[in-house]
Structures are given as structure tokens and as C-alpha cells.
Amino acid sequence: MRNIWFIARKDVQYFLREKEVLLWIFVMPALFMYFIGTVSGGNSVRGSGKDPLALNSLTNGGFLADELTRRLKENDYVVDHPPAEALTNYERRLTLPENFTESVLAGTQAVVRLERKEGGLAQDYDRFRIGRASYTVLADLLACVQAGETPTAVAFDRLRQMPRTVKLDIHPAGKRREPPTGFQQAVPGIMVMISLIVMLTSGAVSLIVERQQGLLKRLASAPMSRGEVFAGKWLGRLALGMVQIVFALIAGGVLFHMNWGPDVPFVLLVLTAWGAFCASFGIVLGSVARTEGQAIGLGVLVSNVFAALGGCWWPMEIAPAWMQAVARALPTGWTMHALHQLASFRAGPTAALGDLVLLLLAAAVMAWIGVRRFRFD
Secondary structure, three states, rough: OHHHHHOOOHHHHOOOHEOOOOOOOOHHHHHHHHHHHHHOOOOOOOOOOOOEEEEEEEEOOHHHHHHHHHHHHHHHHHEOOOHHHHHHHHOOOEEOOOHHHHHOOOOEEEEEEEEEEEOOHHHHHHHHHHHHHHHHHHHHHHHHOOOOOOHHHHHHHHOOOOOOOOOOOOOOOOOOOOOOOHHHHHHEEEHHHHHHHHOOOOOHHHHHHHHHHHHHHHHOOOOOOOHHHHHEEEEEEHHHHHHHHHHHHHHHHHHOOOOOOOOHHHHHHHHHHHHHHHHHHHHHHHOOOHHHHHHHHHHHHHHHHHHHHHHHOOOOHHOOOOHHHHHHOOOHHHHHHHHHHHOOOOOHHHHHHHHHHHHHHHHHHHHHHHHHHHOOO
16 A cells, blocks of 8 residues: 555656646636636526616606516516616616606607626526516506506506406426526536546646656566556546645635535535546546647547536536437536536435446446556556
8 A cells, every 4th residue: 555655646746746737727727717607607696586786767767767667676676776876886787768758658769778797698687687677668558558548657557456367377396496607607617627638638648758758667667566556646646636626616615606505525525536537537548548649639639528518618407408418428417417416406415426326437447447458668
């Protein structure tokens, strides 16, 4: 066991002296998380709940502005009317044109302008809700005109009190699940993707370099078994992967307010199984590839394909059925599904247990292949 620890420790020390490895472990994950998370919705993980909205009615909004406010509240907004100097404190700002009611009743087009600090899916959801509120007010206005009434606040109130001839009976079909967006998707996705990239590039290339320089032959002549050499190389790559994973967990929580849910120990267990798979995969690629260029090219290609099809770039819950089926056959898909169940959906460890078992089996199979293909020259 001492030989295994010795090889693993020396490998980790070697990796952490390489500037490229440090860059991809400590810098690139945070940059990718920030960029992807911001573009896809920032901290707005879910669109449900009561969201603050600043309504800026320039002058004389009239009763239609009041109707719009009521409809916005029905669409889960907390509508405030702050002074002009406080508008910038709000993430969402809705501006009505001057003489809003008078312009609409005169048949003049009135443009309602939404301003939001961040874009992405959350902004699209805001547009949808505000559009629904606006068109509902327009529908009520048309109903008043159709009934031959002059549109007034009293007429709108009378319209609301009229009995409805069509009613919609709604019953929940189960617990609602909204696909994670923003940092809730980007942080685990980038963590899973980059840990695979590091193992399939640096982890594989280092084996090729050691083979070319004769270092592995020297280990073969040392008083240690072939299994100890393999175990040391595997353990060193697992340790490197866990350094990156733990850093990503902490950075995601501190920098991007990623909520890992109530089952953090099980999250660590899933990620350890993922790290074991990546370590085994890196040794297999390092044993199969003949040159550094082959290892880097294959490593980057395989990592990106696995990441795209496994749900690292976008939540698989929004993908077509065939892509979800593909993700269920990939280790990246198992890892992302488990992390979503634990961190985003709070479904508990039992929901991720099957993914954990598959990851452990995949790591064991890949390690077995690595043992068979491992060579000193």
C-alpha cells in the first residue's frame, strides 16, 4: 500500500506543478460557470414565486394602468411604484407611455417597455407573463366595447363580476418540476465536463510522456507489482479529480450561490464515483493513444460529445425524447441526472441511487479495461 500512496502522491505533485493543469482546475471552471450561467438566466433558477416589478407610469396612467397592475399581480408579480431615482434598484422595470389610458382609448398604439438587468430564459419568462397580463387587459377592453359600454373603471369592475359561462377545472397531476437554469444548471454541468476534459487530456498525456521518457520502465524494474503501479496512477488521477470537484463545489456555492440541497454527503458520493470513472477513463486513453496529439484530440472530442449528449450544456429535461434516451446511456447523463435530483428537485438520495450504482459499475469496468491495456512501453 505504501508504494501505491507514493506513486499517487508524486503524480499529484507533478500535476499541480503544471500551469495548464492549474488553469483548467482553478480558473477555467469559474469562468465557464459565470459565462454560461449568466447567459442562461443567472440566479433566476425558477420563474415561480412572487417577483418584484417596478412599474413606471410616466404621467396619468389612468384606470387601464390600474387594471394592468391587477393582472400583473395575478401573474405572480409584486408591483411597486417607486420614484424615478429608485428604479435602478429593481431587476425588472416596466415603463408605460405617457397618458396610457387616454392613448389606448383613442386608438393610438401604446408600447409597454420591459427592462431587465439579465437576459436568458428568465427574461423570456418575464416577457411571457407581462404579455399575458397586457393582452388580458386588451381582451377586457374589447369585451366592454363589444357589449356597447364605455370603457371605464366601473365597466371593468362590472365585467369582472359577470358570471363566467366557461370554467377551467384544474387539478395537480403531481409535483411540478421546472428544469434548472442559470447557475443551477451551469455549475454542475461545467464541473462534470471540465473534470472529464482534464482526465482525458492531462491525465492521459502524462502517461504517454512517462512512457516515452522511460519512467514507466523504471517503475516496472522497481520492487513493486504491476497492480501497484496501476493503482498508484489511478489513485493519483482520482485525487486530482477530487481537488477540482471540491473546488468547483465551493466556488459554485460562494461565487454563484449554487444551492446543493440537503443531501450534500450523497452529492459528494456521486461526484466521487464520477471522479473514479474519469480517472479510469484517463488511464485507458493514455494506454491506447500513441502520441500526445492523439490523446489531446481524442480527449477533447470525447469530453465535448459526452458533455453535450449527457446534459452538461443544457438540462436534459428540455431536450427531445431521443436525446434523453441517449443521456440515460452515458456516464455524464447519469451524473447530471443524479445532481439534478439531489440539488434541484430535492428528490432525496433514493432518486439518485440508480445513477450512483451505474457510475460505480462504469468506473469498475473502465478500470478493468485500464488494467488490461496498461503498458510500460
